[in-house]
Amino acid sequence: MYIKLDFESNEPIYTQLKHQIIAGIAKTELKAGEGLPSVRALAADIGINLHTVNKAYQQLKQEGFILIHRQKGVVVNPDGIPQADEDYRNGLKTTLHPLIAESVCRGISEQEFIHYCSQLFMEFHEGEGEKK
Amino acid sequence: MYIKLDFESNEPIYTQLKHQIIAGIAKTELKAGEGLPSVRALAADIGINLHTVNKAYQQLKQEGFILIHRQKGVVVNPDGIPQADEDYRNGLKTTLHPLIAESVCRGISEQEFIHYCSQLFMEFHEGEGEKK
Numbered sequence: 001m002y003i004k005l006d007f008e009s010n011e012p013i014y015t016q017l018k019h020q021i022i023a024g025i026a027k028t029e030l031k032a033g034e035g036l037p038s039v040r041a042l043a044a045d046i047g048i049n050l051h052t053v054n055k056a057y058q059q060l061k062q063e064g065f066i067l068i069h070r071q072k073g074v075v076v077n078p079d080g081i082p083q084a085d086e087d088y089r090n091g092l093k094t095t096l097h098p099l100i101a102e103s104v105c106r107g108i109s110e111q112e113f114i115h116y117c118s119q120l121f122m123e124f125h126e127g128e129g130e131k132k
Numbered sequence: 133m134y135i136k137l138d139f140e141s142n143e144p145i146y147t148q149l150k151h152q153i154i155a156g157i158a159k160t161e162l163k164a165g166e167g168l169p170s171v172r173a174l175a176a177d178i179g180i181n182l183h184t185v186n187k188a189y190q191q192l193k194q195e196g197f198i199l200i201h202r203q204k205g206v207v208v209n210p211d212g213i214p215q216a217d218e219d220y221r222n223g224l225k226t227t228l229h230p231l232i233a234e235s236v237c238r239g240i241s242e243q244e245f246i247h248y249c250s251q252l253f254m255e256f257h258e259g260e261g262e263k264k
Binding site: 025083098102107125 | 151154155157158197213214215216220221224225227228229230231232233234235236237238239240242245246248249250251252253256257
């Protein structure tokens, strides 16, 4: 998997790294149980601070995306990612609320907004083939 | 318009305040040219710090939602909210990307995700009546 960071973005580097790993899992480029580079190796590879990688990994661990073993290293959660529960769904709606409020103010229609969502879902489901 | 803040939330108070004002505009509870309380009055009303209200108002001003006149006070942008341009649309897709990646990982279907979006659009368009 190829990590691409934008050092000019307002989005913190650890957040970008975290999002790309989650996107890799969503696209099944990273599979359950698959190994990820150690904090040290990834930091050296992409030329960023150890603490930045560590922060991304710790959050991914907390949210159930990866496991960090002292010996086996970092792996994508072999039991699969914890599925959405009621809390997650409520959090998602809370996150979508201001995005949609602002879109309404700025004249983006429901159709257009949903079109963008569908395009992104398609991006994650490409290459799934039979699974779909 | 009634402001409701959650002091136990992880979301900063100024962000909550900003989102509620944007939601008020989206719902047309706050109309173009309508006056908002001064920083001082709003801070006193809801019992929060002046700087918190100021931060929310400054961001709302920068993003074109309100104008802050030294004499006339704070008003919802009388020319209407700047409509979405290409940059705004790209930013929206960039914001939706990780939300959808995580939803895919956690087993939320496109249908379910879009259902939440539609519900929220409905919330903002209720009471619009003839405008719809």
